[in-house]
Amino acid sequence: MLGRLLHRSIKAKHIFARNLSLTHRNDFKVTVIGGVGGIGAPLCLLLKLQPDLITELYIQDLVKWTPGVALDISHINTPVKVKAFTGADQVREACRGTDLVIIPGGVPRKPGMTRDDLFGANASVVRDVAVACADACPDALINIITNPVNSVVPIFCEVMRKAGKLNPAKIFGISTLDLVRSSTFVANLKGLDPSKVVVPSVGGHSGISIVPLLSQCQPQVSLTPDEIKTLTTNIQQAGTNVVKAKVGAGSAQLAMAFAGARFAFNLLRAKKGESNIIECAFTLNNSHGTKYISSRLLLGKNGIEKDLGIGKLSDFEQENFKKAIEAIKKNVAKGEQFVNKIGDIDIPNDEEQNDNEKKKKQEKVDLAVLNGEKIQISNDNEKKNIDKNVLNEEKRAD
């Protein structure tokens, strides 16, 4: 009798374990667009160190040393498999069937610029990635790091809407760095461990649209009105201070890579089935007087499980939040207008895409012929000889 009960309970445990392994995936594929840049490379490094969640890491960038960076990262002895994709025409391939696309591709600020000044350069980058995702991975989670976040998230969403593939629960503008900075600044002021301090940040991700909620800090801290004012300004200005201190060499990269990895891991943990995972992010959410807002989100298997809102604000935070809403409305309208000007978006299928790529290559050759340039088409033997020469060079260098 006891034996039979034991047998039944072991059998039940096996079935339970099998069900768990079926529902609790940890074999996620992650694609990083712009994965070789100042944020992209350290972010990919952190992703490579997380085999508990990630099995494949696809690194896409425009620069020709993309395979080199991917090769470099691939030598780290974790089981995460790394693959490189070079060029804008490889975005689709890099995104095909992926679970999570992280986008730090685009241009960063130089001193004197606002995040909004990046719109001209980065709007079309995000639009083109959205067009590729609408076809190659319409169900993927999307994390947009590229600035200006307040405008490019609406661009991504509008492209998906036009393609009939919009799922607002899966598209996130990454404002995690504002939370990371808030934790650090409060902890430094109060002599606490920064990794144990949690401060939500709502609104958006630029200047006055960033609204840190110091009144909701965990653990609770006592701050004077002056401290609250100074901390708030410092958090809002932190990105600009990094840009200034880097004197033209870019904006925050390492702390952003950390923040991007934290958000991605939490999103994947929630997708895997872990409960009670809360993060703030900028998403399509019209419950606060603007179409998009960063609020506290409970993450789940399919992205946002529940919007937890912004909670109770102090009078000071309420004032700041009002200003933030006005700024965000303008940023959102700018992004939406950009997409609406384009009209209908044609998402090419695989065959059309191949034809387009062939046509583009032929156009390049035709143009070169017109310009009287010498065109060199190397056959397989020539390629083998080149490879041999490279190998010999490498041996000499060793």
Ligand SMILES: NC(=O)C1=CN([C@@H]2O[C@H](COP(=O)(O)OP(=O)(O)OC[C@H]3O[C@@H](n4cnc5c(N)ncnc54)[C@H](O)[C@@H]3O)[C@@H](O)[C@H]2O)C=CC1
């Ligand atoms: N959301 C946030 O909290 C933060 C956002 N950012 C933003 O992240 C973006 C990237 O910053 P960094 O990595 O420092 O810049 P970076 O210039 O070092 O790297 C950007 C990378 O994107 C690539 N790229 C450019 N256009 C591309 C395209 N069409 N497709 C694929 N790759 C493309 C470049 O080749 C480069 O490797 C900037 O727009 C910056 O403002 C930066 C810090 C924080």
Ligand SMILES: O=C([O-])CC(=O)C(=O)O
């Ligand atoms: O300030 C910038 O340009 C980059 C950024 O978004 C940040 O550091 O928060």
